[in-house]
Amino acid sequence: MTNTQLPTVAKKVFYPCKKCETERYQVVIAHATPKSARLECEVCKTKNLMAIVEPKKGRSAVPKKKSxxxxxxxxxxxxxxxxxxxxxxxxxxxxxxxxxxxxxxxxxxxxxxxxxxxxxxxxxxxxxxxxxxxxxxx
Ligand SMILES: [Zn+2]
Known part of the structure; x- marks a missing residue:
């Protein structure tokens, strides 16, 4: 699953925590920018920044040309x-x-x-x- 939309504030998301070094349930504290949100790890309470990934157009359909x-x-x-x-x-x-x-x-x-x-x-x-x-x- 790729994140193309920011999760709602107060919602829980499963996202990698930089301190735990694994994916944790984290609470969305706030939207930092239109493309990122502040999260708080449920386990260690570390604040993490979640950035959404914009879908890229025409990435998979085009066969790779031999360089x-x-x-x-x-x-x-x-x-x-x-x-x-x-x-x-x-x-x-x-x-x-x-x-x-x-x-x-x-x-x-x-x-x-x-x-x-x-x-x-x-x-x-x-x-x-x-x-x-x-x-x-x-
Ligand atoms: Zn953590």
Whole structure:
């Protein structure tokens, strides 16, 4: 529950007490501002200030975009990994098994590096993006 309205004076609310360091029943003594109220803890009689939280608009519905920073760091990592290859990367084939750290050549996505490997799938960094691929298919 979020508090979007101030509770009425003399009403009891369940709110964290700074002295008890836990939520306590507290009596609303007065409204301090239009957005905050003074409370008194029933247990220790400490005065606490309750601030109401304004609902934010459109917070949950919008999917998070992949940040530009993340993409840039993946790209940097790809370039870094490319410096470490010796020999020719193995051609990607879903029947082959790839270990973490292996380099592979994908027919569509190009050069990639395995950053995580499980029994059935591998997480691969390509020059443009990170992708999940199957491997070790029998
Ligand atoms: Zn208290």
């Amino acid at each position: 530009a920073n993340k993409v840039a760091s993946e790209l940097a990592r790809w370039h870094q990994l490319r410096e470490t290859i010796d020999g020719k990367p193995a051609p990607y084939n879903m029947k082959a098994a790839f270990e973490t750290g292996a380099a592979l050549e994908h027919p569509k996505f190009g050069l990639g590096f395995v950053i995580h490997s499980t029994v059935q799938s591998i997480q691969v960094i390509f020059e443009d993006a990170e992708r999940s691929l199957v491997h070790n298919r029998q």
